[in-house]
Amino acid sequence: MPIEDTGGLIEALEEAGELRRVTGQVDPDLEIAEILRRVMYSKGPAILFEDVKGHSMPVLGNAFGSEKRMQIALETEDFTEIGQRIVDMTRMEVPHGMLGKLRKLPELSKMGGAFPHVEKGGPVTEVTGEIPSLDALPVLKTWPGDAGRFITLGLVATRHPDTGVRNLGVYRMQVVGKNQLIMHWQKHKRGAHHSEIARESGGRIEAAVIIGAEPATVFSAVAPVPEGLDKYLYAGIVRKEGIRTVQCRTIDLDVPANSEIVLEGYVDPAEMLEEGPFGDHTGYYTPPEEYPVFTITGMMRRKKPVYLTTIVGKPVLEDAYIGRVIERSFLPLIRMLQPEVVDFAMPPSGWFQGMAIASIKKQYPGQAKKVMMGLWGTGQLSLTKMVIIVDHDVNVHDIHDVIWAMTTRADAARDITIIRDAPTDTLDPASPIVNLGSKMGIDATQKTPEEGYSRVIQEQVQSDPDTAQMVDSRWESYGI
Known part of the structure; x- marks a missing residue:
């Protein structure tokens, strides 16, 4: 069974000795980020901060900050197999005749099992109807020169206005009020593309920000999947089982049912604010620039949610290990092209x-x-x-x-x-x-x-095979 939610990830990491709990009180203003950076740079464990100043929610950081933790989260030791599943699907032949269809049933059923399915309720619907306020969330300020508090691992869900294909993207968001964030989606990203299509039609784009979900869904939000592939379907391909979703209360989007927190709302491209500076994964502060505002219209959450976050800065930090999985999982797709x-x-x-x-x-x-x-x-x-x-x-x-x-x-x-x-x-x-x-x-x-290389190609130096074999056989006797 794949890991179902953030709580399941915490249990799996703790069982593997990959998580530490911090019970003393910590401040979300710079202190948590400073701790996490030191742990990340020293290749330390995931950290669960249980007592966060001014908040009842614990904060989980560095959950994906090693190859071992990524293997635990995605339940595989071979990340290339994730991409191979997509390649195999694209190469699947259309069966002809009854016998051909019967032979293909096992493959077709595997593909069908990856599709998401909507349910009436789920853990994230335990608390609904609250007046949405960002004050309830332990959003971090991570660098002293940052313009404020930023959500750094929110999965932003949008839907293509024409095709209906769902997307998840990770875009940082600066808190500018109790119910407003600045959405830093760059023009090359699909969320921004969806917003632009909506703007051309004279409208705004509905969006949901998911904080904490199945690890496969978190990874899917970061992964640059092929254009037109529904991210919810991709999450099902990654975890070998379709995710469960629930309908949002104030907007027409469905979100993962096992999420910790979901912020519902919309992005109005006509409403822009200056965002930044922000200490980014390049190791530099990104200078201020105008981006659109995300206005929150509703919030769903668990009764006792965990706030999942990450810290970025000069490499190598947690995002490097997520990137490593992207690199490995997309190798089969690169080879296909x-x-x-x-x-x-x-x-x-x-x-x-x-x-x-x-x-x-x-x-x-x-x-x-x-x-x-x-x-x-x-x-x-x-x-x-x-x-x-x-x-x-x-x-x-x-x-x-x-x-x-x-x-x-x-x-x-x-x-x-x-x-x-x-x-x-x-x-x-x-x-x-x-x-x-x-x-x-x-x-x-x-x-x-x-x-145009007119020279004789020089021979590379290599050991004498017989001598190498002899040294291998006598290696222990050298006492080296």
Whole structure:
């Protein structure tokens, strides 16, 4: 059975020795964030703060801050299998004839089991009808230069106004009143796209902010799934079982039934406020900029909810491990689009959007550049600043091996590609204009005569096999 909610995650982490409880009183204004950063940088456990100053709700942080905790949360040790399920679904043949349909029933039933289903009630509907107020939530201020308190791990649910496809995205939100937040959804994100479609029709977009849910749903909100794939369905694919949802009370959206807290409301693109600064995952403060306001119209919650949060800043922090799962789970999808790709990595120190490395089985001249362009044309990878392509014998997860390939197989004048005036991540502190900058591709593959390499390819040094085998057999006798 998959983990059903935040409480189930706490139990699983505690049983595995991956969680510590802090019983002394802590302040949501900077203190909790300072504690969490120190724990994250030292690769410490998840922390449950049980006594938060001014609030009755406990705060859970660093719940996903290690590969082991991600394995516990998603109940798998092989994250690539998540993406493989989607690839298998896309390749599923349509059965012909009665016998063919009978043979396909097991596969079809697995796919159908991933679909969400609406129920009349659930844990999140235990308390409804309250006058919604953000004062009840232990929202953190995380950096001294932040403009205020920010919700950092709220899953923002919207629905495409035309297709009805549901989306979940994680966008930070600044508290500006008891019932208003500033919605920092960047123009490249689907929530902002849904809002723009609604604006063109002269309306506002309904939205719900989910705080605490099944781990698979939290991961699905962060994951850059293929366009058109319903995020609730993707959550079911991740957890191998469809999520349960309930209808919101004041807006026409359904939300995960096992949520801890749900804020219902709408975003009016005509109502803008200055948001920020905010200490972001680049390690810099994002400067103030106008974003639309989210107005709360209702709130549902459990009787005793847990407030799930995260802290961002200069890498490597908790988000690096979520990013690692995205990297692994999307490898099968990348391979489906770029079959020559052997492996793929997005180093956490490059805040993931800053750099991507791919190894390929090279078969023809110019293939590395072809893969670069393909990656830049794939979903959110379009915002990646630097792409490095190496041969299949290079370990993309060993930055030393990658640097060795860059310095021994790439010539600066020949193998560096610069693309000007391309889309960039809104948070990129180096781009000359917000959302617009340049990209760099480095072809660090071994060049061939067809690519103008006229020299004899130098032979790599390798141990003598017989000597290596002899040393292996005598290793213990050396006493090293």
